[in-house]
Amino acid sequence: MAHFDESSGIVPMKTPWGRWWQTIDEIYVEIVVPDGTNSKDIKCDIKPKKIKVSVKGDTVIDGEFVSPIHADESVWTLEDKKLVEMCLPKDKATAANCWTSLLVGQYEADPFTYDQMEKKMTLQRFQYENPGFDFSNADISGQYSGGGPELPSHS
Structure with missing residues (x-):
């Protein structure tokens, strides 16, 4: 069985990088780098609240996350x-923790994209x-802000 993301697609927010x-x-972050870049050319400093x-030698991303992450479990590959x-x-x-932007004041999702992310x-x-x-192919309408309505418990 395919993972939910693989079968339902993603809602990406395009950025300059x-x-x-x-x-x-x-x-998830994808950074396009010059063709032929080696891993030694990349410096990633990932902390629970910040990333650079x-x-x-050229800074591509530098700022504070909207919400903390698990830096010790983060991975990057080239x-x-x-x-x-x-x-x-x-x-x-x-589901209620839908980020409005990647970093505080940077790379904010437009209202339509944010709606699709939610x-x-x-x-x-x-x-x-x-x-x-x-x-994966379902569509929802109505109130879903904050992760949707509470589902009834199956007791």
Whole structure:
């Protein structure tokens, strides 16, 4: 069975350096770097509340996260010497913790993209809570801000 993100797609926010997107659990960052870049050309300083990424001495990303992450569990890789991929686990992994931007005052999602991110995370929450159902192609309407309405408990 495909992972929820693989079957439902992502809602990316484009940036000058690439794009970022999120799930309930993680923030993903892709940075396009000059073709032929080596891993030694990349410096990633990832802390629970801050990040700084430099490529060949030029700062690409520098700022404070909207919400803390688990820096010690974060990973980055260089793919095909042209793309840095990062996975940054959120400290608060809930559907209600939908980030409005990657960094404070930087790379903010426009209202439409943010709306789509919230919908995606709500569907992901439904998938977690109802593992026998496939919500990857579902669409929701109505009130979903803050991770959606409370689901009835199955007691």
